[in-house]
Amino acid sequence: MLEKLAIKAQNLSKYYGKLCAVDSLNLKIPRGQTYGLLGPNGAGKTTTVRLLNSIITPSSGDAEVLGYNIKSQKHQVKSNCGFLSESPSLYEKLTAREFLEFVGDLYSVPKSLIHKRIDEFLKMFDLEKRENDLLEGYSRGMKQKVCLSATLIHDPKILFLDEPTANLDPISARIVKNLILDLVKRANKTVFICTHLLDIAKELCDVIGIINKGVLLIEGSPKEVMASVNANNLEDAYSKILNPSPNGASNKDYLSWR
Amino acid sequence: MSLWIILVKNELRIRTAKFKSHRKLFFITIFAIFLFWAIYLGPVFFNAVFPDILSAFSGVLELVLHFVIEYFLMTVFIMFILYPLFTLFRKSEIGIKDVILSSPVKPGDIFLSEFFSQLPFIFLIVLAVGPAAASLLSQVNPQLTIVHYFTIYLVIFLLMTFSLIIGTILANWIEFKFSSNKRISSSSNSFLLLLSFIVIISFYLFHYAFNLAYNDPVFKNWLSIFPSFWYSNIILYIINPTLIQSYIVNIWLSVILAIGIPLMVFFFSYRKAEVFYSYEPQHEKNLIIKEREGIFFKFIEKMTLKKYRIVVMVQFKNFLRKKENVTKLIYSIAFTGILGLFIFLSLDNPLTSIKDYLVGELVSIPVEYFDILVMSIFSWMGGLIFGMMMGISSIFDSKDILYLYKKSTKGVNTSIYSFLYLMTHLLLLYGIALTIFFAILFSLNFVVVGIFFSTYIIYCFIIVVQLVGLQCIRPLYGERGKQIYFKIYFIGVLQVVSLLISLFITIPLFPIAIDYSLGFMYILFTNMGISATIASVMLLFGLFKLNRTD
Numbered sequence: 080m081l082e083k084l085a086i087k088a089q090n091l092s093k094y095y096g097k098l099c100a101v102d103s104l105n106l107k108i109p110r111g112q113t114y115g116l117l118g119p120n121g122a123g124k125t126t127t128v129r130l131l132n133s134i135i136t137p138s139s140g141d142a143e144v145l146g147y148n149i150k151s152q153k154h155q156v157k158s159n160c161g162f163l164s165e166s167p168s169l170y171e172k173l174t175a176r177e178f179l180e181f182v183g184d185l186y187s188v189p190k191s192l193i194h195k196r197i198d199e200f201l202k203m204f205d206l207e208k209r210e211n212d213l214l215e216g217y218s219r220g221m222k223q224k225v226c227l228s229a230t231l232i233h234d235p236k237i238l239f240l241d242e243p244t245a246n247l248d249p250i251s252a253r254i255v256k257n258l259i260l261d262l263v264k265r266a267n268k269t270v271f272i273c274t275h276l277l278d279i280a281k282e283l284c285d286v287i288g289i290i291n292k293g294v295l296l297i298e299g300s301p302k303e304v305m306a307s308v309n310a311n312n313l314e315d316a317y318s319k320i321l322n323p324s325p326n327g328a329s330n331k332d333y334l335s336w337r
Numbered sequence: 338m339s340l341w342i343i344l345v346k347n348e349l350r351i352r353t354a355k356f357k358s359h360r361k362l363f364f365i366t367i368f369a370i371f372l373f374w375a376i377y378l379g380p381v382f383f384n385a386v387f388p389d390i391l392s393a394f395s396g397v398l399e400l401v402l403h404f405v406i407e408y409f410l411m412t413v414f415i416m417f418i419l420y421p422l423f424t425l426f427r428k429s430e431i432g433i434k435d436v437i438l439s440s441p442v443k444p445g446d447i448f449l450s451e452f453f454s455q456l457p458f459i460f461l462i463v464l465a466v467g468p469a470a471a472s473l474l475s476q477v478n479p480q481l482t483i484v485h486y487f488t489i490y491l492v493i494f495l496l497m498t499f500s501l502i503i504g505t506i507l508a509n510w511i512e513f514k515f516s517s518n519k520r521i522s523s524s525s526n527s528f529l530l531l532l533s534f535i536v537i538i539s540f541y542l543f544h545y546a547f548n549l550a551y552n553d554p555v556f557k558n559w560l561s562i563f564p565s566f567w568y569s570n571i572i573l574y575i576i577n578p579t580l581i582q583s584y585i586v587n588i589w590l591s592v593i594l595a596i597g598i599p600l601m602v603f604f605f606s607y608r609k610a611e612v613f614y615s616y617e618p619q620h621e622k623n624l625i626i627k628e629r630e631g632i633f634f635k636f637i638e639k640m641t642l643k644k645y646r647i648v649v650m651v652q653f654k655n656f657l658r659k660k661e662n663v664t665k666l667i668y669s670i671a672f673t674g675i676l677g678l679f680i681f682l683s684l685d686n687p688l689t690s691i692k693d694y695l696v697g698e699l700v701s702i703p704v705e706y707f708d709i710l711v712m713s714i715f716s717w718m719g720g721l722i723f724g725m726m727m728g729i730s731s732i733f734d735s736k737d738i739l740y741l742y743k744k745s746t747k748g749v750n751t752s753i754y755s756f757l758y759l760m761t762h763l764l765l766l767y768g769i770a771l772t773i774f775f776a777i778l779f780s781l782n783f784v785v786v787g788i789f790f791s792t793y794i795i796y797c798f799i800i801v802v803q804l805v806g807l808q809c810i811r812p813l814y815g816e817r818g819k820q821i822y823f824k825i826y827f828i829g830v831l832q833v834v835s836l837l838i839s840l841f842i843t844i845p846l847f848p849i850a851i852d853y854s855l856g857f858m859y860i861l862f863t864n865m866g867i868s869a870t871i872a873s874v875m876l877l878f879g880l881f882k883l884n885r886t887d
Binding site: 132134154157158160161162164169170172173174177181182184185186187211213226229 | 340343344347351352435436440443
């Protein structure tokens with residue numbers, strides 16, 4: 080596939096009953112770019128990622144990932160994507176090594192390569208001493224590291240990372256950020272990040288999109304987004320785009336509940 | 338390696354997590370023990386015991402054997418088909434993990450893995466119970482060899498496997514229709530009710546048809562096309578080839594059908610799984626909270642003590658908004674109700690007018706208190722059905738919920754008491770409705786109505802408490818299957834144990850000239866006392882363990 084665009088979505092929509100989770104989304108993300116999708120809780124970020132990974136079927140519209148159609152070429156889409164879920168649900172009764180072996184098998188990674196990669200991941204995330212413990216005994220941060228390793232184990236061409244640094248301590252978060260930067264720069268991977276953490280978006284993303292109630296409100300580089308609303312920083316820009324009224328968040332009485 | 342094999346391996350790994358360091362040794366040991374039992378110990382034991390027991394029925398066994406085998410296999414076949422239907426919506430409630438959804442796994446892979454991962458355990462069940470069946474058959478044909486024994490085990494295993502895959506396809510197809518068809522989805526509870534009635538009526542109809550066929554050779558010949566007969570024919574042929582001489586489906590056709598059809602079903606279900614199987618996460622159901630819930634919940638709220646009101650209501654809402662629980666509730670109502678209806682239809686007169694009742698053609702038991710006896714047995718069976726269905730509802734959806742209670746000032750015991758409270762509410766509502774139904778159906782008098790209602794409520798509650806006790810010892814956390822099966826089997830074994838204990842206690846204490854029905858009731862009430870004691874101990878121990886769960 081010589082498709083230049085990693086992701087192309089046209090009027091992609093998803094309805095849950097009467098609720099519109101994603102509304103006519105249009106995306107054009109070139110290969111080798113880091114794209115950040117920002118938005119409040121329930122904005123439609125996770126649904127977008129699930130649509131693009133062929134996990135759920137769109138109600139209308141269409142999309143291509145690496146030139147593969149998300150509706151008719153699900154197998155190819157899934158084989159080439161790595162998806163880190165927002166709330167990673169692991170098999171608690173497996174050890175980290177067993178779980179990673181299982182995920183590697185699912186993507187048909189050769190056995191020897193699986194073991195080599197597992198060793199590297201465990202070393203990178205400092206999990207070597209706990210590799211034979213059941214995952215139910217892991218902290219949330221440790222589970223997040225295992226999930227990240229599972230996302231990368233088949234060396235996908237596109238990575239969809241939903242809150243990749245959630246639950247991680249600062250050192251581990253730094254490792255993950257460096258890893259993402261390296262994956263894009265040195266391995267020419269495309270990374271699609273969903274996050275609430277604006278500093279991560281600013282540091283890692285070439286382009287960001289802000290989504291609310293299923294509608295993509297704005298798209299551009301962090302600088303372009305800030306400039307579009309005359310904001311000094313991304314947090315200001317985010318607030319202005321999502322809460323444009325002058326009597327917005329800053330004038331709220333936060334102690335009214337007392 | 339096929340993806341479904343990877344998924345099966347993973348399922349087996351999860352199920353044997355406790356033995357993670359010695360999985361191979363674990364499997365070898367377990368299968369070696371069961372094989373030793375199936376090949377040597379079991380047959381030796383049963384061949385030593387059966388002749389004495391069967392000597393009382395000398396000459397009768399040969400006459401009824403083919404009937405017993407055909408009936409038994411048909412019941413097993415239908416039960417295994419129906420079983421996945423009882424757990425309908427469990428999968429969509431819990432969902433499949435994102436890690437699998439985002440991988441190149443196809444619906445067929447997940448479908449086959451869910452099915453095949455159960456096979457080793459079914460095989461163990463067959464090895465465990467097989468010697469009893471094979472030894473019974475060897476009383477009729479003493480020439481049976483170890484090869485025959487294994488063929489019998491294999492036939493039972495194939496039958497269970499085939500029926501389970503049909504049940505799995507049916508259950509998945511129904512879930513698929515519910516999720517893909519908006520009209521069905523919007524009136525899902527009414528459809529569920531209808532579906533449960535169809536399933537349960539068809540269950541009883543098969544038994545009814547079998548009884549009809551027993552007296553009608555032409556109908557029997559046609560009924561032998563039914564799949565369970567392919568398998569019973571093979572066993573009957575092993576015992577005595579003349580037993581199936583008159584059937585349309587002869588031994589060769591039986592063998593071809595018994596092996597060929599399941600293989601074809603396996604193959605097509607794997608290739609065409611997307612037609613009846615959906616693994617796409619369903620969120621629609623969580624978005625709309627029905628307005629009509631309000632009146633019902635307000636009523637329940639008023640019926641609840643102020644101290645527990647909030648917690649009970651939260652648990653009640655969480656419980657009833659899970660479609661899986663509604664399905665189970667409907668099933669347990671329908672199962673008990675229709676069971677009553679069938680007993681009513683099979684009796685010539687209402688219960689109150691019967692003074693003598695014939696059991697089979699061999700034994701006549703005079704009964705003075707037949708109505709009380711039948712309703713007491715009913716309450717026990719109904720209690721088992723309700724208790725098993727409801728007791729496996731997970732109290733804590735996740736560990737976080739457990740910790741939520743733990744860190745609160747009310748403590749974790751509140752969650753258990755409030756769950757039992759909500760079960761009491763459900764039981765009272767459901768018990769009153771069922772009692773009125775039976776009272777009208779059987780024209781019961783006030784005393785019998787009172788006995789049925791109270792014993793039914795008590796039995797249901799005892800089973801629920803036993804399962805809640807088990808859940809306290811090892812919470813379910815809304816996980817898939819695995820633990821649920823263990824808990825159900827365990828509770829089933831407990832009922833047998835308590836019944837055996839009550840038999841050993843009550844029989845030596847019987848007055849010599851006691852009425853049969855009073856004798857039965859004596860056993861039932863003793864059993865109730867023993868079960869209640871076991872339930873209390875399990876609950877207390879469970880609470881003790883739960884308070885110490887980290």
